[in-house]
Amino acid sequence: MADSNGTNKDGYKVIGTRPIRHDGLEKVTGQAKYGADFSFPGMLFGKILRSPHAHARIRSINFDQALKVPGVHAVVTGADLPDLGHGAMAQVGELVVNTSYLSQNVLARGKVLYDGHAVAAVAATSPHIAEEALRLIEVDYEILPPVMAVEEAMKPDAPILLPELRSKFIASRTDPGSPEGPDKPTNIAAHIQFKRGDTEAGFKAADFVIEREYRTNTVHQGYIEPHNALCIYGPDGRITIYSSTQGMFSVRTLTANVLKMSDGDIRVVPVEIGGGFGGKTTIYMEPVAALLSKKSGRPVKMVMTRAEVLRASGPTSGAKFKVKMGATKDGKITAAEVWMAYEAGAFPGSPFAPGAMTTLGPYDIPNTKIDSYDVVVNRPKVAAYRAPGSPASAFACECAIDELAEKCGMDPLDMRILNGSHEGTAQPAGPPFKKIGAIETAQAVRNSEHYKSKLEGPNRGRGVASGFWFNGGLQSSAAVNIHNDGTVSLVLGSVDIGGSRAAMAMIAAELLGVDATDVRPLVADTDSIGYTDVTGGSRVTLASGLAVYEAANDALRQLKERAAKLWERKPEEVEFSGGIFSAKGNGVPPMKLKELATKLARTGGPITGRGAVNAGAVGAVGNAFATVCVDVEVDKDTGKVQILRATIAQDAGRAIHPSYVEGQMQGGVAQGIGWALNEEYFYDEKGVLRNTGFLDYRMPTCLDLPMIEAIVVEVPNPSHPLGIRGVGEVGIVPPMAAVANAIYHAVGVRMRELPMSPPRLLKAILAQRRPQEESQAAAAD
Amino acid sequence: MATVVIPALLRKLTDGKDRVAVQGRNIGQVIEDLERQFPGLREHLVENGDIKPSIAVSVDGEMGAGGLLDPVRESSEIFFIPALGGG
Numbered sequence: 113m114a115d116s117n118g119t120n121k122d123g124y125k126v127i128g129t130r131p132i133r134h135d136g137l138e139k140v141t142g143q144a145k146y147g148a149d150f151s152f153p154g155m156l157f158g159k160i161l162r163s164p165h166a167h168a169r170i171r172s173i174n175f176d177q178a179l180k181v182p183g184v185h186a187v188v189t190g191a192d193l194p195d196l197g198h199g200a201m202a203q204v205g206e207l208v209v210n211t212s213y214l215s216q217n218v219l220a221r222g223k224v225l226y227d228g229h230a231v232a233a234v235a236a237t238s239p240h241i242a243e244e245a246l247r248l249i250e251v252d253y254e255i256l257p258p259v260m261a262v263e264e265a266m267k268p269d270a271p272i273l274l275p276e277l278r279s280k281f282i283a284s285r286t287d288p289g290s291p292e293g294p295d296k297p298t299n300i301a302a303h304i305q306f307k308r309g310d311t312e313a314g315f316k317a318a319d320f321v322i323e324r325e326y327r328t329n330t331v332h333q334g335y336i337e338p339h340n341a342l343c344i345y346g347p348d349g350r351i352t353i354y355s356s357t358q359g360m361f362s363v364r365t366l367t368a369n370v371l372k373m374s375d376g377d378i379r380v381v382p383v384e385i386g387g388g389f390g391g392k393t394t395i396y397m398e399p400v401a402a403l404l405s406k407k408s409g410r411p412v413k414m415v416m417t418r419a420e421v422l423r424a425s426g427p428t429s430g431a432k433f434k435v436k437m438g439a440t441k442d443g444k445i446t447a448a449e450v451w452m453a454y455e456a457g458a459f460p461g462s463p464f465a466p467g468a469m470t471t472l473g474p475y476d477i478p479n480t481k482i483d484s485y486d487v488v489v490n491r492p493k494v495a496a497y498r499a500p501g502s503p504a505s506a507f508a509c510e511c512a513i514d515e516l517a518e519k520c521g522m523d524p525l526d527m528r529i530l531n532g533s534h535e536g537t538a539q540p541a542g543p544p545f546k547k548i549g550a551i552e553t554a555q556a557v558r559n560s561e562h563y564k565s566k567l568e569g570p571n572r573g574r575g576v577a578s579g580f581w582f583n584g585g586l587q588s589s590a591a592v593n594i595h596n597d598g599t600v601s602l603v604l605g606s607v608d609i610g611g612s613r614a615a616m617a618m619i620a621a622e623l624l625g626v627d628a629t630d631v632r633p634l635v636a637d638t639d640s641i642g643y644t645d646v647t648g649g650s651r652v653t654l655a656s657g658l659a660v661y662e663a664a665n666d667a668l669r670q671l672k673e674r675a676a677k678l679w680e681r682k683p684e685e686v687e688f689s690g691g692i693f694s695a696k697g698n699g700v701p702p703m704k705l706k707e708l709a710t711k712l713a714r715t716g717g718p719i720t721g722r723g724a725v726n727a728g729a730v731g732a733v734g735n736a737f738a739t740v741c742v743d744v745e746v747d748k749d750t751g752k753v754q755i756l757r758a759t760i761a762q763d764a765g766r767a768i769h770p771s772y773v774e775g776q777m778q779g780g781v782a783q784g785i786g787w788a789l790n791e792e793y794f795y796d797e798k799g800v801l802r803n804t805g806f807l808d809y810r811m812p813t814c815l816d817l818p819m820i821e822a823i824v825v826e827v828p829n830p831s832h833p834l835g836i837r838g839v840g841e842v843g844i845v846p847p848m849a850a851v852a853n854a855i856y857h858a859v860g861v862r863m864r865e866l867p868m869s870p871p872r873l874l875k876a877i878l879a880q881r882r883p884q885e886e887s888q889a890a891a892a893d
Numbered sequence: 894m895a896t897v898v899i900p901a902l903l904r905k906l907t908d909g910k911d912r913v914a915v916q917g918r919n920i921g922q923v924i925e926d927l928e929r930q931f932p933g934l935r936e937h938l939v940e941n942g943d944i945k946p947s948i949a950v951s952v953d954g955e956m957g958a959g960g961l962l963d964p965v966r967e968s969s970e971i972f973f974i975p976a977l978g979g980g
Contacts, residue, residue: 203946208946305901305902466975469977481901542972543954543956544954545954584977585956726958727958728955728958
């Protein structure tokens with residue numbers, strides 16, 4: 113609510129309001145241009161031939177007949193990509209990427225490692241001609257046994273996917289004598305361990321100790337827009353790429369490394385993005401389209417089909433968990449040990465580390481031991497997916513905590529509040545939390561009308577769970593241009609996947625004292641703005657917001673100098689408050705920015721404010737917590753679960769645009785419910801994916817979900833001048849466990865594998881019913 | 894002196910010690926002191942003249958971005974933890 117000065121309770125005029133989104137009109141009128149909408153004269157269409165096998169050696173590839181098809185201009189295979197050898201690495205911002213593996217994922221060399229692995233590509237005058245030509249490419253495969261799950265892949269005699277792979281990391285794998293692991297082939301790419309206190313003593317002090325195993329399966333982000341790339345190889349040897357991506361600078365660096373080019377030889381133009389959720393932080397077709405463009409001398413556009421997206425882009429890992437947790441009768445958790453192994457897909461790089469670093473994050477537990485493994489299997493290489501690693505590991509531990517709460521006879525939220533993390537609590541990886549809102553989110557749910565309401569009716573249950581995820585820092589750039597009519601163009605390096613243009617514009621507007629609609633945000637290409645890391649890790653509003661904060665303040669400093677020049681005063685005598693420039697003392701009439709902007713040409717020329725920051729490593733500048741409450745009704749005859757009501761409380765630090773914050777929270781819960789109840793990759797015994805469309809890969813629709821209630825908790829982030837925390841990811845962390853706990857309270861069945869789909873739940877219900885019926889029959893006899 | 898909390902699986906190189914007192918005004922000097930006390934530790938933390946890209950450094954709860962140049966105070970607590978990316 114605004115006061116008489118038009119400011120809200122925190123003293124802001126723009127921050128905390130809900131202006132119409134800056135990109136809204138273009139999107140609702142269908143004018144926004146996405147990657148597949150772009151076209152250039154003479155443009156060809158590229159298509160990719162994909163492996164029908166999960167694991168096979170490529171003996172030969174013959175594309176002579178494909179090249180003879182009228183309309184075909186070029187064919188490429190892995191042999192056209194530069195040989196990067198083993199272990200080539202690229203620095204992308206502060207992250208590192210193994211470009212040898214990335215290149216092998218772009219186009220297979222020697223072996224195919226999953227159903228859908230790219231083998232060759234064709235560019236032709238129409239997509240249909242390209243597809244026809246693909247059918248004429250002959251690939252001779254020697255089929256090898258696939259390894260589809262961590263349980264098999266970690267066995268000592270498992271077939272090896274990558275003969276050169278050796279275990280590594282900050283810590284060792286299984287060999288106690290060598291911190292880097294033994295020098296022999298393995299599917300275990302890495303192992304980390306976090307250890308604090310004495311878990312053995314902690315379990316001895318507990319009145320209740322439970323040991324449970326959990327399993328999650330491969331799920332996809334499910335963004336509506338398929339991957340696309342349009343490449344133009346210019347006569348000067350420079351490449352221009354139009355790409356639907358969460359980070360144009362990452363596309364530039366990764367493509368340059370795969371093609372052995374310089375970053376400066378590539379310009380990447382980010383286009384509107386139809387969803388990413390982490391899945392568009394890497395590259396797939398960009399180097400292929402570039403090679404086809406180079407060979408044909410024409411622009412080449414490539415757009416994946418839905419089946420290609422599911423088979424060959426990066427879903428998130430399936431994972432296995434073993435949890436041992438103990439608590440005293442009064443509900444204090446004394447010790448926890450968590451073992452986890454994540455399926456990375458065909459190449460190393462699962463979210464095994466963040467899974468371990470977040471799993472017990474909401475709780476202050478004195479004795480903990482966490483082991484986590486990165487394991488390769490014959491599935492597509494995973495990509496980031498909203499809070500990578502955390503939802504799966506939270507599913508395991510949050511279900512275990514629910515069981516402990518029941519044993520202690522405690523309300524599950526009271527148990528979470530009693531054991532909740534707070535300022536000074538050691539994170540699972542060791543460093544202490546600063547001021548956080550973990551307990552506050554649990555309290556907000558406990559105080560909600562939802563939680564206080566009575567849930568009545570048969571087969572209905574209520575479940576809760578909490579979750580933790582980091583806020584990224586990393587590098588961001590922004591520029592603020594003051595126009596002579598007082599409007600402001602805001603040039604950004606961060607792709608907008610969740611409303612960041614509006615949030616950035618609002619931060620600039622707040623600082624400059626103008627309306628949010630007077631600021632026009634624009635996402636620039638890689639030649640037009642300074643380096644900016646990907647939109648991911650819940651970092652943009654926070655870190656790019658910091659760049660905008662700096663850029664706006666830089667512009668403000670220059671504006672004060674201009675006012676001083678006009679008024680023949682010193683710059684330090686100019687004040688700016690409530691959107692008005694004034695001079696100390698009397699003698700000059702105050703001015704708004706719009707008035708001052710008309711005088712820029714006479715006082716020194718245009719004003720551009722610059723902001724360029726390195727906000728620190730991921731996790732540097734904030735932490736996000738959420739708690740979710742879900743009511744379900746279970747159909748005991750079919751195993752179908754209906755979500756009756758769902759509420760999320762999340763710490764946003766400070767909500768810049770509350771509607772967007774609520775939207776992120778609701779979106780996270782919606783995705784989490786899909787992951788909980790239905791989403792799953794189905795592979796057959798040969799390792800071939802059988803559900804390659806949205807008819808069979810069952811994502812939730814509006815018919816499956818109630819209106820999700822969002823409670824925005826604001827515990828300001830002490831590391832940010834505006835108190836901002838990232839809000840994009842943590843909402844997906846608690847729902848799976850909350851749903852599992854609700855199912856238990858509805859029908860008494862503990863589900864420990866995702867998804868809790870009708871067949872799986874019905875099987876569990878029947879398994880529970882059978883012993884009951886048998887004992888009743890025995891009693892009757 | 895500053896304190897380094899040794900990553901769990903590297904404690905076999907520090908005779909099982911989980912916390913080690915170190916000297917140094919930045920992370921580079923701290924690692925040199927660690928190497929002096931426990932030869933062989935440096936190669937697990939440093940690569941090509943900088944902190945390994947897979948590792949992040951926390952000093953007093955702040956995640957640094959300066960690698961070996963990140964400053965360390967006399968009373969600092971230092972963690973070497975996995976570097977992260979997000980979604």
